[in-house]
Amino acid sequence: MNAETRVAERSGLFVTFEGGEGAGKSTQIRRLADQLRRRGHDVLMTREPGGSPGAEAVRHVLLSGAAEEFGVRMEAILFAAARNDHVEEVIRPALESGAIVLCDRFIDSSRVYQGVTGNLEPDFIEALQRAAIDGVVPDCTLILDLPAEVGLKRARKRGAENAPDRFEREEIETHEKRREAYLEIAEAEPGRCHVVNAERAEDEIADEIFTIIEPLIRELALRQTRNAESVG
Template identity: 65%
Template sequence: MRHRQAGLARGLFITFEGGEGAGKSTQIRRLAEKLRRKGYDTLVTREPGGSPGAEALRHVILSGAAEPFGPRMEALLFAAARSDHVEQVIRPAIERGAIVLCDRFLDSSRVYQGLANDDDSAFVAMLERVAVNGMMPDMTLIFDIDAEIGMRRAAARRGAGEADRFEKETLETHRRRRDAFLAIAEKEPERCIVVDASESEDEVEQLVTAAVFAALEVRTAAAGGKREAG
């Protein structure tokens, strides 16, 4: 019996955010495996991408092909990709009672596009409302790590591969992004949980597991189902 039948009438939407090299992908994979072993219907997805339409735009964005057209063009492409992702993948999964784990979502746009030009913050916020269309995360885990350490990790991960559009930017830019993610967490503490990503992978996994299963207990209990321990 899936846990949805024990009380998860509506799914749980969890996003993973943070700077380059923070270890989000590793933790998403570990959490997904754990949730599936517990019987939860679990969907892992990512941005930019996650749906056929959005994946088509992913290469354009990460290759830097849109960079010469300025941050507003990049923001528009992210919004178009997100809208398709939400309507084609995320919303149907949540409505069937699945747990959706998404590697980056709206907070990355707030940080990566919103910081490109302070005058664009209102523009990015407007695009966010249209693209998300009410599908806000139930929980956001913000993986916090010193920007210099994160960039070293990212470089080690890609090996001889070429840095993408965002990895190649200056250390100072990455530091500003770290500060921006922390500012979001401070502003929205009911949604955001900051995870110390400088710890070992196993220690970070324990923090993530505790946070997510606590949220599942609350959701299941509120629906009158059986509480589950992680």
């Protein structure tokens, strides 16, 4: 699934955030959303699994571990079903309206979590993704990268108030393998993916993210102007 499969002239902008546990995705999504809204942009924040009523119901099943007994293949199918509902009910309509969509996890999480560390065949995962997203590929993916040990410490600190989900409970070797898988995806798709060092201060990370996103925002404004002129 490469850049050429994106919807060429969509009205909005689709940005996904990826990375291991404790990488700070939610924090950086909120910061970017706030910055874009201050500049007058229509922004939708969403997440996976979840993001739509149907997908949120599946999220509870997946993160609680209730689906584990059915095997990783069934789990991957459930993720894909949740993603399809999310895309069709939330993401696609928002993009068609011209919004900037910021999503916490998307297709690369399935490639990494169910594909690489779930030991599912790449062809099976890619077939599921094609069916689930039906052409709605991110314009930009930000991979927040940090050592697995650092991320897990952050996640467990956060989990002092909230019980860790099934993915946070896994062994550190599994988390480090996922980190490597994300970096391999970024290397294979440099036009879409940007690796951001997530060990730094929040402000530094936020500044780098905005530097990456800003040219895409300018392109979006030009595209929307052209679309408006063509309609007029």
